[in-house]
Amino acid sequence: MISIALTKGRLQKQSVKMLDACGYGIENLQKDTRQLVIQDTKKDIEYFLVKAADCVTYVEQGVADLGFVGKDTLLESRNRFYELLDLELGKCGFIVASLPGKDPFTKTGHIKIGTKYPTVAKTYFKQCGLDVEIIKIEGSVELAPILGLCDAIVDIMETGTTLKENGLVVLDRICDISARVIVNKASFRLKRDEIMQVLTDLQKEVRNRNVEAN
Numbered sequence: 001m002i003s004i005a006l007t008k009g010r011l012q013k014q015s016v017k018m019l020d021a022c023g024y025g026i027e028n029l030q031k032d033t034r035q036l037v038i039q040d041t042k043k044d045i046e047y048f049l050v051k052a053a054d055c056v057t058y059v060e061q062g063v064a065d066l067g068f069v070g071k072d073t074l075l076e077s078r079n080r081f082y083e084l085l086d087l088e089l090g091k092c093g094f095i096v097a098s099l100p101g102k103d104p105f106t107k108t109g110h111i112k113i114g115t116k117y118p119t120v121a122k123t124y125f126k127q128c129g130l131d132v133e134i135i136k137i138e139g140s141v142e143l144a145p146i147l148g149l150c151d152a153i154v155d156i157m158e159t160g161t162t163l164k165e166n167g168l169v170v171l172d173r174i175c176d177i178s179a180r181v182i183v184n185k186a187s188f189r190l191k192r193d194e195i196m197q198v199l200t201d202l203q204k205e206v207r208n209r210n211v212e213a214n
């Protein structure tokens with residue numbers, strides 16, 4: 001038996017679709033229930049539905065053998081797991097944005113950056129040689145520069161609609177984001193064959209999709 005922690009929310013539907021394409025028994029994941037532990041109907045696999053940051057915690061602690069989680073969450077974590085596959089789902093990117101004409105790169109004096117991702121923001125501005133104050137925000141990050149809480153934000157952009165509708169402009173794209181498969185280090189030693197089988201099935205499906213897209 002192996003266990004997989006699936007990130008709830010935006011990534012859930014796409015992850016389940018991918019498992020379905022791999023031939024796994026995901027019927028119970030498609031049901032509209034509040035159940036959080038779900039058994040695969042074809043394979044010896046148990047799924048847990050968790051929030052993104054908790055996905056990392058469950059895998060690091062060995063409660064889940066594998067996790068499907070966004071690279072954004074991994075970049076904020078302490079990396080105590082193996083990151084073994086890019087599922088190429090949930091594609092978006094980290095960007096720096098501000099109101100037009102409020103570019104923090106040309107500002108003199110104290111610079112404030114609002115973000116849900118303090119580690120990513122701190123690392124980025126350090127690499128740029130700028131000493132900034134990071135203000136942690138839990139959501140609606142685009143609101144912060146409009147209300148004067150910060151000079152610029154580091155946030156996720158997918159379609160760009162949220163930035164556009166709030167009058168913000170992209171100053172830089174930090175990196176691409178997509179969902180990854182992470183694996184508990186001990187599980188990878190003890191259950192290598194079962195885990196490799198899941199990774200092989202998923203990788204095949206990622207390749208199929210790329211072939212279909214080209």
Ligand SMILES: Nc1ncnc2c1ncn2[C@@H]1O[C@H](COP(=O)(O)OP(=O)(O)OP(=O)(O)O)[C@@H](O)[C@H]1O
Pocket residue numbers: 007008009010011051052069070071072073090091092156157158159177178179
């Ligand atoms: N437009 C997007 N905005 C945010 N995350 C996105 C987007 N597109 C894909 N993702 C990916 O989906 C993952 C889950 O996002 P989701 O918004 O469902 O959860 P969350 O960030 O924990 O938010 P909430 O606290 O509102 O549940 C993100 O960690 C990211 O990897």
Ligand SMILES: O=P(O)(O)OC[C@H]1O[C@H](OP(=O)(O)OP(=O)(O)O)[C@H](O)[C@@H]1O
Pocket residue numbers: 138139140141142155156157158159160161162163
């Ligand atoms: O480029 P877009 O397609 O507009 O998507 C990006 C937006 O989606 C996310 O917010 P989310 O919807 O998760 O809400 P939040 O502000 O509560 O984090 C992200 O933080 C951006 O605000």
